[in-house]
Amino acid sequence: MSSLPPYDSFLLVSFGGPEGPDDVIPFLENVLRGKNVPRERMLEVAEHYAHFGGVSPINEQNRELLTAIKAEFQSTGIDLPVYWGNRNWAPYFADTLEQMKADGCQRTLAFFTSMFSSYSGCRQYRENIAAARQQVGDEAPLVEKVRMGFNHPGFIAAMAEHVKAAAASIDCPPSDVKLLLTAHSIPLSMAENCDYEIQLREASRLVAEACGASDWDLVYQSRSGPPTQPWLEPDVLDEIARLDDEQKIPALVILPIGFVSDHMEVMFDLDEEAAELCAERGIPMARAASAGTSPAFVKMIRSLVEERLERVDERPALGDLGPWHDVCPADCCTYTPRRPASRPEGASGQG
Numbered sequence: 240m241s242s243l244p245p246y247d248s249f250l251l252v253s254f255g256g257p258e259g260p261d262d263v264i265p266f267l268e269n270v271l272r273g274k275n276v277p278r279e280r281m282l283e284v285a286e287h288y289a290h291f292g293g294v295s296p297i298n299e300q301n302r303e304l305l306t307a308i309k310a311e312f313q314s315t316g317i318d319l320p321v322y323w324g325n326r327n328w329a330p331y332f333a334d335t336l337e338q339m340k341a342d343g344c345q346r347t348l349a350f351f352t353s354m355f356s357s358y359s360g361c362r363q364y365r366e367n368i369a370a371a372r373q374q375v376g377d378e379a380p381l382v383e384k385v386r387m388g389f390n391h392p393g394f395i396a397a398m399a400e401h402v403k404a405a406a407a408s409i410d411c412p413p414s415d416v417k418l419l420l421t422a423h424s425i426p427l428s429m430a431e432n433c434d435y436e437i438q439l440r441e442a443s444r445l446v447a448e449a450c451g452a453s454d455w456d457l458v459y460q461s462r463s464g465p466p467t468q469p470w471l472e473p474d475v476l477d478e479i480a481r482l483d484d485e486q487k488i489p490a491l492v493i494l495p496i497g498f499v500s501d502h503m504e505v506m507f508d509l510d511e512e513a514a515e516l517c518a519e520r521g522i523p524m525a526r527a528a529s530a531g532t533s534p535a536f537v538k539m540i541r542s543l544v545e546e547r548l549e550r551v552d553e554r555p556a557l558g559d560l561g562p563w564h565d566v567c568p569a570d571c572c573t574y575t576p577r578r579p580a581s582r583p584e585g586a587s588g589q590g
């Protein structure tokens with residue numbers, strides 16, 4: 240018989256973002272601590288944030304997601320209090336776990352706002368949480384993540400709906416558009432040790448199939464490394480230019496499949512830069528919304544929780560990869576930056 244206490248709470252695990260101009264540099268220093276990213280790139284990204292008043296929409300979007308999750312749990316009889324903690328900005332994990340401990344939580348189910356496995360979206364969160372639990376000390380709640388939902392029917396349905404809506408906004412059926420699905424680029428040395436690309440390609444294929452878009456490609460954005468370091472390619476802007484040079488793009492839909500909310504990277508890289516490039520080239524373009532609080536996405540989160548509460552037997556997954564693991568194997572999503580990190584392993588910080 241298991242000696243573990245039953246799950247008694249839910250934790251939304253996320254990235255965090257600045258809430259005003261004075262927060263931007265300390266936030267970016269948290270994100271990039273120990274990373275091989277030139278300071279000029281950090282200052283360039285700080286400009287993107289400054290352009291939007293120093294406020295990233297990510298925290299507000301997470302508050303909205305928490306509200307939607309609470310309502311979904313309530314309407315389906317899941318009686319778990321809901322908490323939220325971040326890697327790079329308040330509320331930080333240690334503060335949230337302290338509060339949870341004070342509230343008597345012993346074992347929590349966590350949903351990470353990353354649909355795809357990478358060091359940043361999987362292992363680093365687990366390291367951050369382990370460090371926060373140590374900080375909280377005895378009786379810090381146990382934290383167990385739900386499985387990655389990249390091929391869950393709820394996520395695929397939400398993404399396909401958003402592509403259809405975007406295509407409709409430029410008066411085109413999805414079958415007639417070029418569909419570019421974008422994700423955060425990562426160093427090849429990180430990509431080698433995780434299933435990021437495989438999962439992204441599979442989810443992209445499933446979304447394209449679900450909305451009837453036959454002409455699609457997976458591309459990357461938000462690269463931050465020095466030019467000497469290889470990162471995943473092609474870059475979204477380069478690919479738009481290349482495809483349009485090769486054969487004029489009649490209509491373009493861009494879906495940020497790699498991000499669950501329309502935060503700064505989406506607003507700057509796609510709504511500003513890609514939109515500008517398309518306008519210059521006369522390409523009709525619509526950016527599809529990320530998952531956000533789409534009902535299908537919120538139901539997916541509930542469904543992943545229900546699995547772990549053993550309220551249901553099924554573990555829904557579309558396509559060829561099957562339901563992802565609940566418990567990460569020891570070597571899941573490892574990453575050794577080329578240059579040694581300046582903080583001990585387990586410390587917070589990085590995209």
Ligand SMILES: C=CC1=C(C)c2cc3[nH]c(cc4nc(cc5[nH]c(cc1n2)c(C)c5CCC(=O)O)C(CCC(=O)O)=C4C)c(C)c3C=C
Nearest residue numbers: 253254270274284352353357359360423425463499502590
């Ligand atoms: C070495 C890899 C990465 C660097 C360097 C990096 C820099 C960087 N990132 C942001 C902002 C965001 N990144 C987000 C997600 C994200 N970032 C990486 C990798 C690096 N980022 C990955 C693999 C991912 C996807 C998985 C994940 O952690 O979510 C996000 C979205 C977070 C969310 O919860 O939606 C943001 C925002 C900045 C500003 C930055 C430095 C210039």
Ligand SMILES: [Fe+2]
Nearest residue numbers: 356361571572
């Ligand atoms: Fe992993």
Ligand SMILES: [Fe+2]
Nearest residue numbers: 423461589590
């Ligand atoms: Fe990042």
